[in-house]
Amino acid sequence: MRRNTQKIFASKIARALVTLVLMVTSVFVLMRCAGDPVTVLLGPDATADMRAAYSGELGLDRPILAQYLAYLHNIVRGSLGVSYVYRQDALGVVLSHLPLTLILTCSALTLAAVTGVAGGIAAAVFPSSFIGRACTIGTVVGLCVPSFFLAIVLMLAFSIQLNWLPTGGAEGWRSLVLPAITMAAASSAVLARYTRVAVREALDSRYVLAALARDIPFWRILIHHVLPNAAVPILTILGLLIGGAVTGSTVVETVFSWPGIGNLFVTSVGNRDVPVVQAIVLLAGTAMIMTNLAVDLGYTWLDPRSKSSET
Amino acid sequence: MTSSIEPPHVYTARASSEPILELRNVDFCYPAARRSAAEVLGGSRLHKINMIVRRGKAHGLIGESGSGKSTIAKLLLGLTAPQSGQIFFDGELLRPDRLAAFRLRVQPVFQSPLDALDPITPIGKQIIAPLLVNFNMKSSECQARLAAAISAVGLSGEILGKLPHQISGGQAQRVNIARALILDPEVLICDEPVSALDMTVQAQILNLLSDLRESRGLSLLFISHDIRSVAYLCSEITVLKRGSIVESGSRDEVLLDPKTDYMKSLLEAVPNSGLGLETASPSKPFSRQIGRRDLPAEG
Numbered sequence: 331m332r333r334n335t336q337k338i339f340a341s342k343i344a345r346a347l348v349t350l351v352l353m354v355t356s357v358f359v360l361m362r363c364a365g366d367p368v369t370v371l372l373g374p375d376a377t378a379d380m381r382a383a384y385s386g387e388l389g390l391d392r393p394i395l396a397q398y399l400a401y402l403h404n405i406v407r408g409s410l411g412v413s414y415v416y417r418q419d420a421l422g423v424v425l426s427h428l429p430l431t432l433i434l435t436c437s438a439l440t441l442a443a444v445t446g447v448a449g450g451i452a453a454a455v456f457p458s459s460f461i462g463r464a465c466t467i468g469t470v471v472g473l474c475v476p477s478f479f480l481a482i483v484l485m486l487a488f489s490i491q492l493n494w495l496p497t498g499g500a501e502g503w504r505s506l507v508l509p510a511i512t513m514a515a516a517s518s519a520v521l522a523r524y525t526r527v528a529v530r531e532a533l534d535s536r537y538v539l540a541a542l543a544r545d546i547p548f549w550r551i552l553i554h555h556v557l558p559n560a561a562v563p564i565l566t567i568l569g570l571l572i573g574g575a576v577t578g579s580t581v582v583e584t585v586f587s588w589p590g591i592g593n594l595f596v597t598s599v600g601n602r603d604v605p606v607v608q609a610i611v612l613l614a615g616t617a618m619i620m621t622n623l624a625v626d627l628g629y630t631w632l633d634p635r636s637k638s639s640e641t
Numbered sequence: 642m643t644s645s646i647e648p649p650h651v652y653t654a655r656a657s658s659e660p661i662l663e664l665r666n667v668d669f670c671y672p673a674a675r676r677s678a679a680e681v682l683g684g685s686r687l688h689k690i691n692m693i694v695r696r697g698k699a700h701g702l703i704g705e706s707g708s709g710k711s712t713i714a715k716l717l718l719g720l721t722a723p724q725s726g727q728i729f730f731d732g733e734l735l736r737p738d739r740l741a742a743f744r745l746r747v748q749p750v751f752q753s754p755l756d757a758l759d760p761i762t763p764i765g766k767q768i769i770a771p772l773l774v775n776f777n778m779k780s781s782e783c784q785a786r787l788a789a790a791i792s793a794v795g796l797s798g799e800i801l802g803k804l805p806h807q808i809s810g811g812q813a814q815r816v817n818i819a820r821a822l823i824l825d826p827e828v829l830i831c832d833e834p835v836s837a838l839d840m841t842v843q844a845q846i847l848n849l850l851s852d853l854r855e856s857r858g859l860s861l862l863f864i865s866h867d868i869r870s871v872a873y874l875c876s877e878i879t880v881l882k883r884g885s886i887v888e889s890g891s892r893d894e895v896l897l898d899p900k901t902d903y904m905k906s907l908l909e910a911v912p913n914s915g916l917g918l919e920t921a922s923p924s925k926p927f928s929r930q931i932g933r934r935d936l937p938a939e940g
Contacts, residue, residue, distance in 0.1 A: 536756040540817070543718045544771040544824070545744040554770075555759045633761055635806055 342626060346619040350612070354405065357611045358398055358604075366390075367602035371414055388414060401608070410612065411605030415598070420605035424591060424613060430500055431590030434583070435575035437510040442517035443568060449518070450525025450564075454533060455552070465522060472519025481512045481585040498587035509586040513579060517571045524567045528560035535559075561632045569625035573618035660729070661828055661860050662694040662717060662747070667726035669712060686884045687712055690726070694828065699854055699861040701875030701892070703868060703907065709884040710864045714832040717862065718749050731827075745775060748821035752833035754813035758805040765801030768820045775824075790819040794849060811842035818849065828860045829853075835870060847874055868911050872896055880904050 361367075368376075368384050376384075385391040389400065404411055410421045453465035488508060489497040496505050532538065533556055541551045571578075580592035587593070591610055598606040669687040687709045694700045702710050715721045716728060719740045728735040730743050751757040758767055768790060772783050791798060794815040805813060814834060821829055831850065835843040851874055853859055865871050871878060871892075878895040880888040880903070887901045899905045 536751050536753060537759045539720065540749060540751060540757045540820075541759075541770070542720060543744060543749045544775075544820075545741050546770060546774050550774065555762065558761055559759065634804060635761060 339623075339626070342623065346622070350615050350619065351402075353615045354402070354608065354612060355398070357608050358401060361602065361604045361607060362394060365602060367414055367604060371601070405612070410609040413598075413603055413606045415601050415603045415606070420603075420609040423606055424594065424609045427589060427591045427594045428613075430588065431579055431583070431592065434506065434509055434513065434588060434590055435579055437506055438513035438579075438582075439517065439572060439575055441510060441514040442521055442571065445514070446518040446521025447525050447564060450522040451529055451557075453522065453526040454529035457530075466526070469519045469522045469526070472515045473523070475515070477512055477516060477581045478585055480515055481508070481582060484508045484512060485586075498585075500588055500590075505586075505588075509579075509582045509588050512586075513582045520571065521564070521567055525560065525564050528563045529556060532556040532559040558632065562629060565625055565628050565632060569621050569628075573621035575617075658695050658698065660693045661696040661731055662862065663729040664690045664692045664713070664716070665727045665729065666691060667716065667723045667728065669709075669716060669721070669723045671712075687716075687723075688885045690884075690886060692879050692886065692889065694860055694862050695877070696827070696860050697854070697858045698877060699851075699863055699875040701871035701878040702862060702864045702881060703866060703871050703878060704881035705866060705907075707883075708881040710866075710881055711832050712884075713881075714749065714830050714862070714864055717830055718747065719744055745771070745824050746826050747828040747830060748824060748826040750814070750817050750821055750829055750831040750834045753837045754810055754817050754834075755805050757817050758813060760805050763802055763804060764808070764816050768801070768816065768823055771820070771824055786823055790823040793822055793853070794819045809842075810838050811845060814838060814842075814846050815849070818846075818853070822853070822857075826859070828862065830862045830864070832864045833866070834863075836865065836867065843870065850874060868896070868907060880907070 368381050368388070368390060372380060372384060382391070389397060392400075401411065408421075409419070412418065413420045413423050416423050449465040449468065453462045453469070456462040457466075485497050485508065488495045495507050499505050537555060538551055541555060542548070578592075579588075579590060580595055582588065583590045583592035584596050591613070594606065595610045597603075598610070667687060667690040669690075690709075690713065692700075692702075692713075702713060704710050712721075716723055719735065722737075730739075730747065733739070735743060758764070765787065769783055769787050772778055772786060778786075787801070788798065791801065796812065796815050796819065800808060800812065800816065805816075808816070817834075818829075829850070834850070835846050838846060847870055850861060850863070854861055861874070863871060863874050876892055878888075878890065878892055879886055880895060880901075882903050888895050888899065888904050895904065896908065899908060
């Protein structure tokens with residue numbers, strides 16, 4: 331059985347690597363199709379000699395296949411090229427923005443996980459109560475309101491009208507509050523929705539009815555039977571949210587001028603800074619793959635059926 | 642939580658045939674939002690239900706889908722309350738403050754045995770849980786009770802560490818019965834306990850229930866739409882149609898001399914009908930009797 335598990339994991343890792351190669355290739359092709367980076371960097375008034383010299387310096391005068399192979403070769407060596415704009419190692423540029431993005435995404439995901447899971451459980455356990463209805467309505471609102479709109483509303487209310495919090499930047503915890511709430515809102519709504527469905531399904535099951543008929547207290551049934559059974563779909567959604575958080579912060583970082591990877595991504599796409607964009611995509615893709623692997627391991631821990639397949 | 646109920650095996654033996662569970666003029670209706678399609682079309686209500694389950698006897702409750710059979714089971718298990726009417730257990734009115742003690746003396750066995758087990762909790766833990774939660778019992782005593790319950794249903798100790806998906810439907814139903822027996826109940830409410838099982842396993846479970854009733858003096862409420870199973874196991878039968886009792890009486894009265902067209906139509910719908918009651922033989926196991934179309938009288 332252990333060999334079988336190793337096979338499954340090897341297959342998952344192989345698929346993840348293929349996905350990564352396809353993703354890098356797609357980004358490389360799309361960035362080249364989107365326009366000439368030399369024109370963007372030097373402007374339309376640059377002479378042909380200047381353009382040729384700059385192309386040669388960046389290696390853009392070589393055939394596209396050679397550029398692509400050189401890029402793949404560099405990736406294997408751990409070098410993602412030099413940023414056209416910053417004139418530094420692209421990976422270094424990205425990693426320098428990573429801590430701020432991690433602070434924002436970790437804060438937002440913690441907030442989303444706590445409010446989403448708790449709200450979903452409340453909505454499932456007390457569907458007709460005030461708290462249950464409030465959670466259900468909050469979920470719908472959270473799903474419907476776009477991040478940029480919520481960001482503007484929060485800014486108007488708490489920064490401009492009440493003057494409690496700054497409108498942007500990354501100076502202390504006060505700057506973190508509005509971006510974190512904005513980013514958490516949609517994730518919290520998604521988590522609450524899936525948690526409610528998963529918990530409701532477990533609550534309606536026969537084994538819960540059987541436990542109630544044995545006079546086992548409801549809270550004990552909830553903790554020992556309902557939540558463990560509902561945990562797998564919740565973990566799946568949480569994994570997707572964590573995996574997507576690195577790039578998912580793009581809109582929020584841009585609106586709140588938060589100098590993280592999302593903001594860098596938007597700037598780099600505008601500047602045709604191909605090495606930085608590819609480094610971000612590679613990082614985001616790796617984060618998603620690692621999260622998926624962690625979720626797969628989590629399934630084994632949460633659901634013993636995945637360990638014991640023999641019947 | 643520790644219940645005030647005395648540990649098992651201390652109930653005083655009572656004369657059999659006295660009522661142990663009784664419904665008097667019970668009315669019930671589900672809230673509109675919770676009605677299934679079948680209930681909306683037919684039996685979402687129970688009307689003036691009067692029924693007695695006697696100590697040590699097996700009482701059959703039959704009727705088509707949506708007639709309210711499972712609703713009666715939920716009422717008798719204290720999982721829902723009647724809008725009007727009363728439920729008596731052992732001569733005492735069932736009140737909310739007595740539910741905890743009541744539930745330990747009346748245990749359910751549900752349809753779809755695998756669904757009645759938590760899919761990610763080992764079987765041993767599931768069987769022993771009611772003991773651990775409701776009684777301050779030593780671990781060694783719990784283990785002894787667990788072994789006795791497993792043995793009573795014909796299972797070996799190997800099954801205790803398994804998960805529900807690793808056992809068969811028949812084994813799962815035996816586990817459910819063991820889980821009920823571990824509290825040493827006086828009544829088993831069996832809601833379609835064999836309908837999800839194949840014929841051979843059905844026969845095994847029916848024989849097991851019959852043996853347990855005889856050896857432990859258990860009272861059974863056996864809910865089923867399979868008249869042959871009810872005829873095999875039960876000495877008294879109640880027939881339900883759209884939430885109302887249309888016939889009730891001894892097995893022979895109901896099956897051999899049906900008073901209503903509904904009951905007659907139910908009997909006519911039985912494959913190879915002719916239940917063979919006149920040739921009943923208590924000594925033969927169910928599996929042999931089905932083929933020969935004869936059924937045992939209750940002991």
